[in-house]
Amino acid sequence: MSQKPILPDDSPIEPVNLRDALEERYLAYALSTIMGRALPDVRDGLKPVHRRILYAMRELKLDPDSGYKKCAKIVGEVMGNYHPHGDQAIYDALVRLAQDFAVRYPMVDGQGNFGNIDGDNAAAMRYTESRLTETATLLLDGIDDDTVDFRPTYDGTNNEPVVLPAAFPNLLANGSSGIAVGMATNIPPHNAEELCNALLHLIKHPNATIEKLVEYIPGPDFPTGGVIVEPREQILEAYRTGRGGFRLRAKWEREDLGRGGYQIVITEVPYQVQKSKLVERIAELMSERKLPLLGDVRDESAEEIRLVLEPKTRTVDHILLMESLFKLTELEIRFGLNMNVLSGGQIPNVLSLRDVLWQWLEHRIEVLVRRSNHRLQKIEHRLEVLAGYLIAFLNIDEVIRIVRFEDQPKAKLIETFELTDVQAEAILNLRLRALSKLEEIQIRAEHDKLSAERDSLKALLASEDLQWTKVAEEIKETRERYSKKTDLGRRRSSFAETPTIEVDLDQAFVEKEPVTVILSEKGWVRTLKGHVDDLSKLDFKQGDKLKRAFHAHTTDKILMFATNGKFFTLEASQLPGGRGHGEPVRLMVDFEDNHDIVTAFVYQPGRRLLVASTAGYGFIVPEDEVVAATRKGKQVLNVSEPDEAKLVVPVEGDRIATVGDNRRLLIFETQEVNEMTRGKGVILQRFRDGGLSDVKAFDAETGLTWVDSANRTFTMSLDDLADWVGARAQAGRTVPPRFPRSNSFGPAFG
Template identity: 60%
Template sequence: MAKKPTDMSDTLSENAIISEHIDDALSSRYLAYALSTITQRALPDVRDGMKPVHRRILYAMRQLKLNPESAHKKCARIVGDVMGQYHPHGDASIYDALVKLSQSFSARYPLVNGQGNFGNIDGDSPAAMRYTEAKMTAAGLALLQGIDEDAVDFIPTYNEEDMEPQVLPAGFPNLLANGSQGIAVGMATSIPPHNVAEICSAALHLIKTPNARIETLMSHILGPDLPTGGIIVEPKASMLEAYETGKGSFKVRSRWSVEDTGRGTYQIIVTEIPYQVQKSRLIEKLAEVIETKKAPGLADVRDESAEDVRIVLEPRSKNIDPALLMESLFKISELESRVSLNMNVLDATRTPRVMNLREVIQAWLDHRREVLQRRSRQRLGKIDLRMEVLDGFMIAFLNLDEVIRIIRFEDKPKEELIKAFKLTERQADAILNMRLRSLNKLQEIEIKSEYDTLAAEKAEIEALLGSEQKQWGVISEQIKELKSTYGIKTEIGARRTHFEDQPDIDVDLATAFITKEPITVVLSEMGWIRAMKGHVADLAGLKFKDGDKLAFAVNAQTTDKIIVFASNGKFYTLGADKLPGGRGNGEPIRLMVDLENDHLPVGMFVHDEKRELLIASTAGYGFRVSESDIIASTRGGRKTLNVKGAVEALRCIQVQGDKVAIIGENRKILIYDVDELPLMTRGKGVRLQAFKDGGLADMTTFKAEEGLSFYDSAGRRQEVSDWSLLEGKRAQAGRMAPRGFSRKGVFDPNRGL
């Protein structure tokens, strides 16, 4: 590695090579690149809301005199002038920026009036620049108003042959009105469009109350006003936080309505889609949703759009609630999207920072005040020059004969005029440059009248510059005029995006479009499952295959989830609506789930996420588990109880009390608190009871105040007279079961979950 020189000038003078550590070289150059990207490409200026490319496009169009009243000119001409004079980048990027300024679905208030194919909301590309034409709109012209009156600073262009504005006068609140999107190095900006009339109202309030709260400003600026309309369903508190911090997002939904198609049928018509969503891509995604059956309630989607958006959604059944169908589509498609807010902008010192709503509006107002002051001072300078010339004309009029003599006979008339009448050089030049035909018009009344008018205007301007209150008064009048031009009642100013509360509809896509009907789910010992209509009370007449019999039967609804717990320690989830019908013997459960041949179901129940279960293995290990943690999303099931070798899962019961009773194959019972068992999501569990020989036979839970009961060998229910004698601590051996306890070693042989 070369040694870093101590004196850079010596190195340059000797061999013009700089030795520098690679880390220093990369960091300094990357920092320069990052700063260039941030300030010259990605982030807008808070004052005019524009990036350099947009600013240069508008300025070049002004130089070409493409005002709203003028004829259009080829975009190729505009792009060529911008690239050749101001923006040393590719023509494609310039034309793309020009196109976006003209698209009514991209810009809320287009700054460019395009003629020709400028693309569409489907995402189709615009025609080549040689085929399209453009000129400025009134909003674009307002951004440039006063640019020739020393309103802003000019800087040299990239080749230093011309000058370009560093910022525009911004007679239009472009940053909030049209928004901005950009990605820089390590930072980004995302500002949605807003309504100009609302921005003006907030600005006028801020002029009167400089320390106004964001909440108060939001009574004027209701929220984003997007070019494509839509409905914002974001809570007010969330929107307030976004505007207070300068960061957040807004949930935007498509606007839709129900169209009656006769005979009780209907179709849904979508007329507005979220901002920056391509219509063609949206329809493709909806078609994909239908194909993959992710939205079982949707049968078809069609695009019947012409100039306006019209997307037709056909439901699968006339009995489906339209609101429910749309809620399901909002969850899985771009019919609902989020519009982000990140007001990261360059302030007046060209420093990037995130501003809140008040700071953004105040920055625009401060810029307008500076523009007003600069234009006023420039006008004041012109008035002083003109009044100086008029003073000279007055002197010439009062001494006309002598002035004529000096001009006719003196060798150096300018010096003589200055000497004779104590004129300035400018006054002398003005007198010498007068035409003879003007002498008959050089009347004292006209000169004095113009002089008095200018003097009065000068006094007004000086008073304006000396009074902050008068300056804000002038700015307020300008804003009021802008507000009337883009008022809420005007065609361009009418609010497009509206606000609604999000409907309180909790949509479960798995069950939303299933007809709710009672069923009885039956599972045999050999693993055949079926769903019989209605809640069957008498199951004695059920028929099974030879050698098979009833294992589990539960009453459910077609919208329920059926949970099966198998001896391999896995929970399997089945949709009740997808179970085979009750005719015949049903179907093997192994066709629906991946259950090994050497394992069988040991429990079946209807899912209830609010319950707790107690699961245990034949070895006497177990734990509590919440039903919300056992849902399986695949055929493979959800592994919960770890078993291996000869050990299998044995029991799965519902926790229905504060005590748990365990009985082993040795007929010893142990009772202890349920809380002694841990709540887990997966594992082997803890030892429930100590066994010298054999393993777990059964378990149950009960409430201490209700006591423990069991069924004897004859099927009669018996109460344990003093169950506290059987109580101990977890993992103890326990005591022998009471006399009469079932020889099967179970508390309830007919118990389900």
């Protein structure tokens, strides 16, 4: 038997669509998270919890010149009166406002253990004490002068400010981060003096461009320093759109230890990176053999950060060592920029740098106007009272008689002297000691002074220019207080460009030494120490001889071109050395038995190569595209039997010369040859019989050069070669006199 549900008022059950109910409730939760927890207000740069902490501390009279109070009392005050959430959450927010390594301009002056950059937590709130800083008082300045709106607290027993007056550009100066529902914010801290300079420029030039503002605000200024290596174009784009990021590196220097030894000392780590975890991560990578250049890491920090890195050997390049560390550890981070904030405390949106600055200025104008109106009302009230006092002094005997003998002195005073209710009340509250001639003089002086102030306030409220001038004066005072000449205001993060070097950790540990690479006709390869020029005493296996010899270094890559059109890549440091005959290339790379090595040479990034087959087909390929990543090589020139890959030569010039087995020479422009990464290519020269013998690229200005069998060099200018100049794919003409019988221009790679 089913039981009827019991309802409080026994009203009928109303069916509700589950989808609608979920959407309504989740939307309410999302809005609450966005507006009440995660996103800061663009005007004061604070989230509700931080705003409530500062306001509660002000109510407790914890000014910078007062004594400290226990954090437990402050947290209790905040939780009981303004912020009905967990005490630990409130204390964590309070602690962060006091950490000079977490907040660029701390809002709380803490006494006791408030944590450290190693990630250690603060002591319990019953042990720590705190009070407000000068920066916090700037944010709160004028809050009693009706400058901002107040709203009831969660229980309706108190009122709290909707936003703070914020005489300090806190949003950009201290930054903010938070994750809401479907949106997030991440704003880095900036230098206060730079912000003030940009604000003053924006007041003078409301349509200022981002490029101009970035001249004043070149980038963030993190409390832990560091070096910003983000390119200026990317910084401009980030500030223009409100989205982007900044690459931030640790600051380091090289310390020489004598006899060629050195160590790296890190003095600043990136923002929000815990030093102890950073050291642990570096040690972990060393144990995993992922940092072959690093020998040891030590933390010698005391008050100042000092991380010492020792290279594996003294020959390790310090730039290469640091680049490898930046690549693999949090010595380099990317701090994201997402200026998603609440405009007017209501609308979440992503703002540009200019919009953030301008909305803060508009807030300051509103604060100024409200403060001036509030002061004007106070002055008007006081002048009204003073006017009543003056009437009383001029008619003191009659006033005394009325007060002494009339049944309703207040009404009689108003009727007799045409006073207002406020004036009559003030006269009745006068003390006898104030009825002196001296007091009358003081009242007249105060009346004149307040009248002058009233006139100036009315002029201020009537003139927009005067209002902007007043705001500019306040910004200048803030700029002076946070000048870069002061310890708090000095810029901590610097700017630099990243070194233009590629970090190959597999090669980084190889010591750079000169070698000579020897390749034999039968495909045996070896290296000799040093750059050897006299190769007459080289020994080869029976029936074998020298095919190619060239100078290299142990850090170089060696490219080998095979007759099947494939390129193979070998590391010079891994080639066999010693007095033997070396090893067959076939043991090092995989290629078919019926093919052979055409030539070998040192890889040069950025160079262009011309590859060609015996049939006279070829094309130009960037050398970076032929580097092979595996033993199987990289297919570049497509050839089909009986044709084979014949030549590879560097392309450095605007003309190409080809010569065939039939001793016919053709010269044409380099631009007639296609640039590709793989294929058969285009016909370079046509042959009736035989095939392509040699190719050379040269400049028209210097002419065509070749070397004969006696090692003599000949050069012919392009004018002298006019008979051989034509278009690609022609047959050419018989070679000029004294051209080598070998049909070769000489070594292609020197």
